[in-house]
Amino acid sequence: MIRPLPFRLTTLAGSLVCALALSFGTASPMLAQDPGPLQLDITRGVIEPLPLAIPDFIAETPQAAEYAQQISDVIAADLVGTGLFREIPPSAHISKVTNFASPVQYADWKAINAQGLVTGAVGTDAAGNLVVKFRVFDIYAEAPLGGGLQLGGSTASWRRIAHKVSDVVYSRITGEGGYFDSRVVFVSETGPKNDRKKRLGVMDYDGAGLQYLTDDSYIVFAPRFSPTGDRVLYTSYETGRPQITMLDVGTVTRTRLPVPAEAVTFAPRFAPDGQSIVYSMSTGTNTDLYRMDIASGQTTRLTNTPAIETAPSFSPDGAQIVFESDRSGTQQLYIMPAGGGEARRISNGKGRYGTPIWSPRGDLIAFTKQNEGRFHIGVMRTDGSEERLLTASFLDEGPSWAPNGRVIMFTRESQGAGGASALYSVDISGRNLKRVPTNTGASDPAWSPLLK
Numbered sequence: 001m002i003r004p005l006p007f008r009l010t011t012l013a014g015s016l017v018c019a020l021a022l023s024f025g026t027a028s029p030m031l032a033q034d035p036g037p038l039q040l041d042i043t044r045g046v047i048e049p050l051p052l053a054i055p056d057f058i059a060e061t062p063q064a065a066e067y068a069q070q071i072s073d074v075i076a077a078d079l080v081g082t083g084l085f086r087e088i089p090p091s092a093h094i095s096k097v098t099n100f101a102s103p104v105q106y107a108d109w110k111a112i113n114a115q116g117l118v119t120g121a122v123g124t125d126a127a128g129n130l131v132v133k134f135r136v137f138d139i140y141a142e143a144p145l146g147g148g149l150q151l152g153g154s155t156a157s158w159r160r161i162a163h164k165v166s167d168v169v170y171s172r173i174t175g176e177g178g179y180f181d182s183r184v185v186f187v188s189e190t191g192p193k194n195d196r197k198k199r200l201g202v203m204d205y206d207g208a209g210l211q212y213l214t215d216d217s218y219i220v221f222a223p224r225f226s227p228t229g230d231r232v233l234y235t236s237y238e239t240g241r242p243q244i245t246m247l248d249v250g251t252v253t254r255t256r257l258p259v260p261a262e263a264v265t266f267a268p269r270f271a272p273d274g275q276s277i278v279y280s281m282s283t284g285t286n287t288d289l290y291r292m293d294i295a296s297g298q299t300t301r302l303t304n305t306p307a308i309e310t311a312p313s314f315s316p317d318g319a320q321i322v323f324e325s326d327r328s329g330t331q332q333l334y335i336m337p338a339g340g341g342e343a344r345r346i347s348n349g350k351g352r353y354g355t356p357i358w359s360p361r362g363d364l365i366a367f368t369k370q371n372e373g374r375f376h377i378g379v380m381r382t383d384g385s386e387e388r389l390l391t392a393s394f395l396d397e398g399p400s401w402a403p404n405g406r407v408i409m410f411t412r413e414s415q416g417a418g419g420a421s422a423l424y425s426v427d428i429s430g431r432n433l434k435r436v437p438t439n440t441g442a443s444d445p446a447w448s449p450l451l452k
Helices: 062-081 106-111 155-174
Strands: 008-012 028-031 040-044 050-053 085-087 116-124 130-138 148-153 183-190 197-204 220-225 231-236 243-248 253-256 264-270 276-283 286-293 299-301 309-314 320-325 332-337 352-358 364-371 374-381 396-401 407-413 421-427 434-436 441-447
Touching: 062 085, 062 116, 062 130, 062 155, 116 155, 130 155, 148 155, 183 220, 183 421, 197 220, 197 231, 220 264, 231 264, 243 264, 264 309, 276 309, 286 309, 320 352, 332 352, 352 396, 364 396, 374 396, 374 407, 396 441, 407 441, 421 441
Parallel strands: 050 085, 050 116, 220 441, 309 352
Antiparallel strands: 008 148, 028 040, 116 130, 130 148, 183 197, 183 441, 220 231, 231 243, 243 253, 264 276, 276 286, 286 299, 309 320, 320 332, 352 364, 364 374, 396 407, 407 421, 421 434
C-alpha cells in the first residue's frame, strides 16, 4: 500500500515578514538590482540566477545527523533545479552556521554576494520523529523573509520534509506557489521498441521514491491524477481492448468504469471537482467526447460529429473543455462549454496540434505541435493568441503542468530502431530544459497536485 506521510507545521516566533514583488510573465528571471526586499522579476530577459546560500542544516541530536545534510542537499537541488537560483558553494562561506538561534552575520554573506540565505536545524523528538526548523533571510534588507517554520514527520519522510521546505523558500522569494512536494505518475517502459513492456509507475517530481502501480502483463497509457491526487485514471488493454480504469493510489486497487463492452474508451481526465470524468469513446467509425458521473455511471455525450474528438482537458473552474479534433480536416484545438455545445477553434498556426492541457492557473494551454517533420511542446493563451514553442525534437509530446503552472513535463522519444522514451521538463519561458531521471524508459507523465 502507498500511504501519505503525516506532517506537523508550526510557526517559530520572532520573525518579521518582508514584502515581495513578482510579475507573472512569459520570459525569464531577472535579479533585482537595488538593495531591499528580495525580488525575482520573471518578465524580462535572463541575467543571472539569484545567488542563494544554503549551509548544511545543523544536527541537534545524534539521531538526526544522517538526515541533516541530506535534507539541505535536497533543498539545494530543488531550488537550483528551477534555473532561478544559483547555490553559493559551502567552501565560499565566511560565516559558519553552528547554532540555529545565532544572529545572522549579514556582512559576511554580503561579502560573498549572497542575496538569500536559508538556515535550518534537524532534531528528533521522544518518539524518534524528525523535527526540522528553518528560516529564510533577505541579505540586503538584513531581515527574515517571513516567519520561521517547523516541520515534523517520520524519518522515512525526510525527503518530503525537504521538498516542503523548498516549496516555502521558493514561494517566499518568487511570490508564487512551489511544486516540489508533488508526485508524477507515468508509463515505465522496458524492452525493444517493437515489443515494449509498459506499466504504471509513480515517483517524486525529481524521480526519487519510485513505486509501481501495475505490472507489465498488459499495455497501459495516458495516466491522469485526480484533483486530490488519491486516484489515477488511465487506459488499459487488460481486457484486450482499450478501456478506462480508475486506480486508488493508496490501496492500489483498480476499478473498471461502466462503459459498453464493445466500445473503445481512452484519453480520460477528471473534472476539477473530482466527481466526473471526460473521455473519448469510439463506437464503430465514430469517436466523440463523453462525460461520466463517477458515482452513478451516468454518461452525457458532449460532441456528435464525424470527426475524431479526443484529448479533452477541463479549465480549472470546470466551465470549459479544450480538446483536439480533425473536424476542419487537420488535427486542431477547440474549446467548448463543459456541458457540450458549440466549439471554437483556437489553434491557427501551421501544422497539427494535439494533447492540449489547461494550466492550473487558467491562463495558458499547453499542447503538442507537429510541423515540417518536427514535434514541439508549446503554450498559447486560451483564445489562441501568443503561441510560443518551447521545445523541438524528433518527437516531443504529451505535456503535463506542474501544480504552480510554471513548469511543463513531457515525453521525448529518440530516433531510430533503438530509440527510447524519456521524461523532460521545461519552464514556460522555454528555459531550463532538462531530463527527469528514471531507471527505465518513460512516457506519458502526469503531475499530481501538491501533496497534503
